[in-house]
Amino acid sequence: MSGSNATRRKEESWFRTEFLEPMNDFKNPRQEWRRLFSELFGTFLLVIVAAGGGMMSQAFPDTISRQAAVVAPGLMVMGIILFMGKVSGAHLNPVVSLAFALRRDFPWRRVPGYIIVQLLGATLAALFLQSVVGVSASYGSNYPASSYTDGAAFWMEFVLTLGLVSVILGTASGAQNIGIIGAFGVGSYIALAGLWGSPISGTSMNPARTFGPDLVGGDFSSYWVYVVGPLAGALVAVAFGYVLRGRGGGKAGSGAGQGALFTEVDDQTKD
Template sequence: MFERWFEIEVVEPLADFQNPRQEWRRLVSELVGTFFLVLVAAGGGMMSQAFPETISRTAAVVAPGLMVLAIILFMGKVSGAHLNPAVTLAFSLRGDFPWRRVPGYIVAQLAGAALAAWFLQSVVHVSATFGSNYPAEGYSSFDAFLMEAVLTLGLVSVILGTASGAQNVGVIGALGVGAYIALAGLWGSPISGASMNPARTFGPDLVGLDFTDYWVYVAGPLTGAVIAVGLAFVLRGYGGGQRGAEAAQGVLDTEVPRPEQS
């Protein structure tokens, strides 16, 4: 009898955690994950302003890729580790993520980004605008828009590809996405900043109260994401498979059988 009671006490909390109604766990995951992403992505620019001789551009653009790799590994199975409104919309367009959950994810991502920018500005004592993204001097907003669209096309293609039934979700996805973010930043950041993420730019812009050319960092990533979804259809057909859904939503829906009570 004691063994049966102990087994119930252990299993029931796990079953509660995996209850699909516990959406708040996924939202917290997205908020925390986006917080850490923006902490590193915006922090690179802000720290280089505070300590000019210690943070190179290479370090500033590679660090977000490494952070995303780590985030996918530690919380990917909780929420899918979107960290990006463009990724959330892409998963929904692909049929791997319910539309009803999109608003909550995006709000959590924007909130996490804003909290990270506020934290950085409070601690580093540098304006959050130094952690945001703007078109480079001598380049138009449209140039930056095209760069963001193309870079996001590649990013979302990698995400959707490693989230498909033909690939291994987990370490492979984390390595692929993290490496792509670092690579895109190394060559694409001089023109647009290689944001590829409306939330990543929103946080510093909100805290710094400067939304100059912010449309570039919304329209560019969303355009690239939509094209990536179309490309995924051409390459792999319809989405909505079990593996893609698990990658997009996490795996908290899994039912855990409860032992029969006697």
């Protein structure tokens, strides 16, 4: 009996040391998995709504308007930033991760992991939608309008992503940080960009959001538009951010870009 008690105590001690204590230590740098899970889950939710609008419209004609389909992702992003932004920064988008890294508000070593789980989250969402809704995931992807060229869609994605990343970096800067109100700024921009630009390019502004439905639907015919356009827009937004606010977003920008788990601040950025 005593041997059984000793074994149980040893197991309890191991469980507490190896599992409970690390779980409770949110600032431990080993908690990177929390950030990655947050990005995966957040991107999954975003694509459920963003791709789901087109797929539900195909399954149930005349039930979802274009206005509703393009506003919904903005509302979802707003909710995700509010409830998970403090964990990972709620990037949900590879070009946002790259932009924060270029601004020195996000460590470069974390970028590959973020991008991988963002692509995975988008793919899982597309798989879920296709299996439940019963139509091809390609109906939830982004393609240039039939009467427009890939080049026109590229420029639309470039300009819209330039605005999106400018809003994200601006509301995360040390000089202009506006806390959780930033969620409303980002969400509102996504909704307004969709209302204006969706007829031409679908207003992806996010390589992961388009990757999942393209992969599951098996159609990458215009995918380059939704990689190169947003990437170019993000790079220009970073340059504009330097002109407007200088180098980096300081402690506020780093906190917004990384979340609250073991936030690192570049010594060369301003406070």
